[in-house]
Amino acid sequence: MNLGLSIQNSLITAAIVTKDGDFVWQDSYPVEKDGAPSLLTGCTALVDMASRDNPGLNQTVGISAQSSFIDQPTPHDGIGSLTSVDLRRKLQASLGRPAVLVSPGQALALYESCFGKAQQSEVTCCLFLDNHVYGGVTFGQKLWRGASNIVGAWGHMPLPWPVPHELEGRDCWCGRNGCLEVFLSLRGLENEYFNITQTKLDIQEIADAADASDLVASSVLQVLDDRLGRATAAIINMFDPNVIILGGRIAKLNRLYLNVPRKWPGYSLNKVSKTKLLQACNEQFALAKGAASLVAS
Ligand SMILES: [Zn+2]
Secondary structure, eight states, rough: EEEEEETTTTTEEEEEEEEOOOEEEEEEOOOOOHHHHHHHHHHHHHHHHHHSSSTTOOEEEEOOOOOOTTTTOSSSSSSOOOOOOHHHHHHHHHSSOOOOEOOOHHHHHHHHHSSSSTTOOOOEEEEEEESSEEEEEEEEEOOOOTHHHHHHTTGSSBBBSOOOOGGGBOOOSSSSSSBBBHHHHHHHHHHHHHHSSOOOOHHHHHHHHHHOOOHHHHHHHHHHHHHHHHHHHHHHHHHHSSSEEEEGGGGOTTHHHHHHHHHHHHSSSSSSSSOOOOOOOOTTTTTHHHHHHHHOO
């Protein structure tokens, strides 16, 4: 039996997956805003509970977390300024167990490939669009991690085929500018609306406003369709995956699954793509289960 944890949006989720792929235990723990101390306390509490209730648990724990790329800087929120090296070291010391880390995009790719909508897919690419942007690639049920564990760092690729105004003043927390994260994260989307209207709406409020014929909200979402169309067309040119799966809160916009593939012929080299764009399974423990299946592999 393998245990996975996910640290996402002030909530730690945990799940145990057996070697036959059955889910036998899951639980969650809220993280307070004090960052690392509360994070470590929550992870330790969940691992203690899991191991007490499930004798025979694999010692190694899989963990989906934002700062999972080796030696990369961490976004300036959530779990503070820990790099992945710090995070893994502190988690291992606190848990008393080895830990393997993946990004939310990688955990989602594993979940969808092993248990979700991509079980029959040879090549699966995931984009996790939430406070930050992460990707993940699986071949069959195997996560491709790369020579330096950085596969799927799409959030910090530049937005493809930019128009001139998209090149100006788009600073990213990573120190570069024009990154996909600046356009395709929640903050990026909400800033688009705020910069035109000086009114702060969250993604659901923007979607509701568009439904109520707010022209600015409609325009912001149409631009999102096109930017995501460009981003996914670049993925198709590189990997030609069977499926691209979107996760995170932006992925809940149902319009994307009709509108984004319509953009592909304008950007992808092939005019007819067999790639399917799918919404991630609506499963609260998906990232924890994906992280657990990393341990199994
Ligand atoms: Zn960046």
